[in-house]
Each structure stands twice: as C-alpha cells, then as structure tokens.
Amino acid sequence: MKIATEKCSGCGGCVNLCPVAAIFFRDDRAVIDAAICTECGSCIPICGRGAPHEQETGKC
C-alpha cells in the first residue's frame, strides 16, 4: 500500500488504526513502511480523502 502525499492532510487518523503499525509520519504526512505493511488494505476505507491506495494500480 502507498499513501498519495498530495491527498494526505496529515491528520494522523490512519497511523493509530493500522493493525500492524506500518504507517508513520514524515514531515507531517502519512507514509507506509513497505517492510512492515501486510497489504491488508484496512487503511483504504479509513481515509475520507482517498490518500491510501494499492501500489501498482493506484486504485483507491
């Protein structure tokens, strides 16, 4: 999973709700650590702005 930085407000809502703590903050925007991410997709419906998406297709 990846987070489209331009769509991210930096609200941090996804950070605490990721089941494996794969999301962290850099420069006040959410970033997914690919090494920890299990691609469960839980982050997608959490974000009202559609920032998280699957890597290849950019599908939100």
Add this chain to the structure above:
Amino acid sequence: MQNRYDVVVVGAGPAGLMTAKIIGDSGASVLVVDMKKEISKIYRSCCSNLIIESGTHQETVSCRDGRMIFQENGFSVPYSGKIIPLKSSVKLAPGGTPLTISGKSPEGFVALSFEKEMLVRDLYGELAGVPGVEIKNETQALRAENTADGVRVTLRRNRETVAVTARVAVAADGVNSKIVQSLGLNETRRKFFARFAVVSFLMENVDCPYPEAWVTFVGRGHTRRQRGQLYMCPKPHHGQTDPPVYELTLGMPVIARDPCVVEAELRHFITQGRFADWFRTMKIVDIRSATLDFYTPLIDPVAGRVVAVGDAAAFIETYIQGAIMYGYQAGNAIRNFLETGKGLEAYAASWKHSFEYNDPEEIKLATQGFGLHVLSDDDLDYLFNLTAGDDNRGFVNEFSDPVTVRRALMRNIETVRSERPELAATLMKFGEVSVGEALQSGNEP
C-alpha cells in the same frame, strides 16, 4: 533524549501540553513526544473549538485579557487569538427549513468559537520555556507497559525504536490512543456506532445567511449517499475574525466497500447541493480530516502508572476546554504522586464524577439526537416549519443539544398528532432507546 524521566507525556495536543506544564512547573523531568513535526499546526478536523455551556464537566470557562479562564478549578491559560460568539444554533432540514435555537447564556450565546491553532501555539510556547521539560517532535509512541516500579514507553523516531522509562506516563494521544490500546484497555470498552471518517474544508468568502451561528445540516437528503453528519461553523483564522473563515465538516460512517468518498461528497455539497449559492465565490484555505472509532469512556483513566487525559479517555471527546481542564487536574495529581507516592486516584475520581458520558444515561440522551436521521426529508421540513416563531433556547454541545431539539419538536406534538399521526408516534419513541440498545456495537441507530 535520555532514557529515563519522571514523566513521559504522549501527545502534545491541549491535554498533553497542559499536563506537562503543571508537572514541569514542579521541577520534575518531563519528556513530551508527538508524531507531528509542526506541533502547533492543526491538521485534524476538530469541531470542539468551542467554549460551551457553563457547568460542562463541572466547570465554567471564559475568555478575557488574553487568557482562557477556568473558574471552578481556579486557573487560566494564555489565549492570544480571537473569539467569535455564536448567537444561535441553526439546524437545516434537507428542504432548507430552519430550526433555530437561540443562545441561552446570559449574553445570549450558544457557544464561543475560538482558534485551536493559536491556543495550542500559546500552550506550547509556555511549555517550551520550562526547565526540565523536553519536547520531541516527529516521535511516535507505540505502546506503554507497566513495570515493577514505573512504566516503559516504546517510541519510534526516524524509523528506529527506543524504549524510555518513567515513574508515570500520560496517554494524551487522542481519541484512538495507541497507549490506551496497547494496555488492553479497549477490551472492556463497548464499541459504539461505526468508524467515522471526517473531512473539513476551511473556506474564505462564504456567503452564509446564518452568520454567527453553528449550522447543522440535518437529515439524509443533504448528501448523495444519504448519510453522514454535516455542519458548519465560523472560526477565527490566523488571528482574524472579519471576515470569518467557515469550517464545513462532513463525517461519514466508514463502509468497507465504499471507501474514500467523504471529500467527494463535500465537494458535491458545495458545488451542487441545495446551498451551493453560499459557496459560489468561496476559496478553500485549508483541508483537514480525521478518522475515529467510538468507544464508551474509560471509567477509570488510571491504569497502573499510566494516566489517560483528554480524548484518550473519552467517548467522542472532552471538548478542548475539557482536555485542558483534565490536563490541569491530572498534572496536579501526578505532581502529588511524584512527591508523596499517592494522588492519582484524586484525578480518577474527578474524571469519573465530572465527565458526562461516564453516566450511561448521558449516552442515552446523546443518542436522542441521532433519532432525527430516522425521519424522512419531508417530515424534517414539516417539523422544522412548525417551530417557526417559537422561542427555543439552548447551547451547542452534544450533551444538551439532543434534549433541546427534542423539546423544540415536542412543543408541537399535538399539531403533529392531528396532521401526521405516524410521525407523532415515531417522535414519541425518541429517548426510549435503552442504554443497552444504544451501546450495541457497530449498529447505526
């Protein structure tokens, strides 16, 4: 950063900053951590930038001479920003009919709107000058563990994990606190409603026919997907109130098959909704968001050497004034504990006693407000139309608002009984949701 402190405070929002200040003033060593880089910048949608009804959390708050004053607790904090008094709460049915609730405070206000960013900046500024207090930004707390003689907090900074020990830790990391979760405290809390995703737009140049009002768009017909909570409020922005910036907020329950729609719904509302005229010449100056799960409150906010303050212990929220007040109380309790080995229970007792949602009856009352969404768009316009000319008074806050609305509608129950008897029967059922029904997990009322 050292590896041992007297107190570690997780979260540098209003609750964490206040708690840290009180403790730091005693000379104790305090580490405050926050995952943000710009700690005094607000990125999160927050509707509680309001000073609300006197008596909330057993406290009365006012603003004067650059201070926000907490009368019952006997302290004040700096607030160098401006205030917009809100004189009414206007609820708009999907057809545009208003239900107007006028202010009930002695000055005729329903609430006072302040600027959270300036308040946080002021609190941060005061804290940064205290010797013995270290503030680390870009530092995320992952978990806390009670140990034999204290607490260990695991932090992540620059993708590296480090553990810090302390005599006490403060969980001030917001409504879905990682610290609270890591201690297993959510297992005893009932999950309420669905998860909510929120997006808000801060806009200049909004032509709103209800200035100085808290506006709520009630009913399903305001959005395409027929769900969500939509409201708008004027706010001071960057120290200015004239013209005001309006924050329009939409919160929607998250449904797994239908992701990331909140912003799209908001854009649709302002461009093609019934009130699109208001937004014809608007300019978006900021976009904020939030996502939250709703849990019943932590009735006991103290778990070993971990003290939960502010939204971290709450159902929905404590309001910013509550976060600051409970931060003051927790800070003093922790100071006492550091000196005497006792004192945390005084804060726990105060929280149990004064946070409204610790009383299950209050959650029941709050759910009355959600009954409005059961009504059809047409019924809402009909009911609101009946209130034209009535003098309904109240405040903006989730504790008393549903009762005020119910009272306003029930004033005309005889007319409703004669004209729409089925609607009257439905209205009579509001407030009869049992606490058990209200607390069923995951159910939308």
